[in-house]
Amino acid sequence: xxxxxxxxxxxxxxxxxxxxxxxxxxxxxxxxxxxxxxxxxxxxxxxxxxxxxxxxxxxxxxxxxxxxxxxxxxxxxxxxxxxxxxxxxxxxxxxxxxxxxxxxxxxxxxxxxxxxxxxxxxxxxxxxxx
Amino acid sequence: xxxxxxxxxxxxxxxxxxxxxxxxxxxxxxxxxxxxxxxxxxxxxxxxxxxxxxxxxxxxxxxxxxxxxxxxxxxxxxxxxxxxxxxxxxxxxxxxxxxxxxxxxxxxxxxxxxxxxxxxxxxxxxxxxxxxxxxxxxxxxxxxxxxx
Numbered sequence: 532x533x534x535x536x537x538x539x540x541x542x543x544x545x546x547x548x549x550x551x552x553x554x555x556x557x558x559x560x561x562x563x564x565x566x567x568x569x570x571x572x573x574x575x576x577x578x579x580x581x582x583x584x585x586x587x588x589x590x591x592x593x594x595x596x597x598x599x600x601x602x603x604x605x606x607x608x609x610x611x612x613x614x615x616x617x618x619x620x621x622x623x624x625x626x627x628x629x630x631x632x633x634x635x636x637x638x639x640x641x642x643x644x645x646x647x648x649x650x651x652x653x654x655x656x657x658x659x660x661x
Numbered sequence: 662x663x664x665x666x667x668x669x670x671x672x673x674x675x676x677x678x679x680x681x682x683x684x685x686x687x688x689x690x691x692x693x694x695x696x697x698x699x700x701x702x703x704x705x706x707x708x709x710x711x712x713x714x715x716x717x718x719x720x721x722x723x724x725x726x727x728x729x730x731x732x733x734x735x736x737x738x739x740x741x742x743x744x745x746x747x748x749x750x751x752x753x754x755x756x757x758x759x760x761x762x763x764x765x766x767x768x769x770x771x772x773x774x775x776x777x778x779x780x781x782x783x784x785x786x787x788x789x790x791x792x793x794x795x796x797x798x799x800x801x802x803x804x805x806x807x808x809x
Contacts, residue, residue, distance in 0.1 A: 539694070552692035553723055578747050579722050583693040586718040596697040596757075597709055599718045603751030603800070652749075 532627040534638070537588040541576055541610065542618030549580045563614065575609035581621060581649060585642050588623040592638070593657040600635060601656040604642075608649045619644055625655075634659050664773045664780040664805065668738050673768040676728045678791050683760035685723075686716045693717060706759065713760035720758055722750070725786040725799045728766035732784055738773075740782065740805055748781075749802035755795045763791045771800070778807030 546560050555577055558565035566574050582604050590596050612618050622643050629637040640653035683703070690700035698705035699715045706714045733740045758764070765788070772783035786799045 545692075548692045552689045553726075555726065579719060579726075579750065580693070582750060583695075583717060583719040587693060587695050590695075590697065590718065595709070596695070596699045596717070597711065597715050599752075599754060599757075601751070601753045602718050603749065605749045605802075606747055 534592050534625045534627070536622055536624045537591060539584040539587070539621045539623070540618055541580070541584070541612055541621060542616065543574065543612055543614050545618070546574065546576055546580065546612060549577055549583075553577065553579065555579065571609060572611050574612055574614070576612055578606040581606075581610055581642065584621055585623050585640060585650065585653065588625070589638065589640065589655045589657060592625060593636075594660045595658075598658045598660075599655060600658060602654075604640075604650045604653040606649070607651045608644075608647055610644045610649050621649065628654075630659060663775045664740065664782060665738060666773050666775075668770045668773050671770045673731045676731065676766040676768075678763040678765050679724045679727070681716065681724075681758055681760055681762040681764060683714050686714050686720065686758075686760050689720050689723070690717055693719075703760075711757070711759045716758040716760075718752060718754070718757075721752060721764075721788055721797050721799055724764050724788060725766060725801070728768060728786055729784055729801065731768055732770060732782075738770075740780075740803075744806045744808075746804045746806060747801065748804050749800070751800040753798045755797060758788075758796060762796065764788050764796060765791055780805035780807070 625638040625640045628639050636659045638655045642650045695717045767787045769785045771785050774781045782803045788797045789795045
């Protein structure tokens with residue numbers, strides 16, 4: 532079963548806010564000068580910010596903010612965030628892989644930006660909604 | 662300099678307790694756009710059976726990323742921070758983090774290897790309360806990019 536796609540807009544302002552909230556001030560997430568110097572195409576989103584947005588999608592599908600039992604991802608491609616008002620967009624979809632007898636639902640999750648996968652092996656286990 | 666494989670299995674001393682504040686959970690939830698009332702309103706969280714506001718699933722990274730400095734800054738292991746790339750991240754929850762938790766991290770190095778000129782490091786952080794109640798186990802995999 533496929534779950535309804537969810538999209539998340541990401542702007543530079545979001546990265547600044549996430550840096551402050553998370554304490555991850557790596558300049559590749561706010562400085563074009565530093566990010567291009569280390570060979571990136573520009574400022575990129577924190578991998579953990581992408582993971583947090585995908586986590587929002589998962590809790591929304593679960594129907595409860597406390598239903599996630601296990602959640603893991605591999606970061607495969609950076610999310611480049613241009614310095615404009617539109618930023619970029621991450622689309623998140625998922626497929627139900629398994630519903631277990633002990634009340635758990637296992638999801639295979641896909642996150643894309645500009646049509647390219649930004650995560651691989653993204654999997655979550657949630658408590659099945661009653 | 663290749664990472665020292667003899668570090669596999671090393672367990673570091675518990676970190677100083679991290680006090681999870683209600684406003685920190687609200688701030689983190691706002692930063693990721695998580696609007697569920699249970700992240701913001703203690704009454705809504707209590708209706709779900711929690712003592713106080715509930716942290717979003719990736720909130721524990723605030724605690725574990727700070728704790729992992731113990732490993733990344735270990736001069737004997739020799740990680741070059743400027744070449745460190747975050748590869749994988751996983752959380753296995755016993756229960757969600759809630760405001761008021763005092764959390765202690767125990768870091769274990771699960772794997773160290775060098776392949777194709779790059780270093781690979783897998784860490785496991787067991788997060789529990791100061792009272793010893795397990796909360797979440799957190800794995801991170803890093804690539805230390807080779808030179809040249």
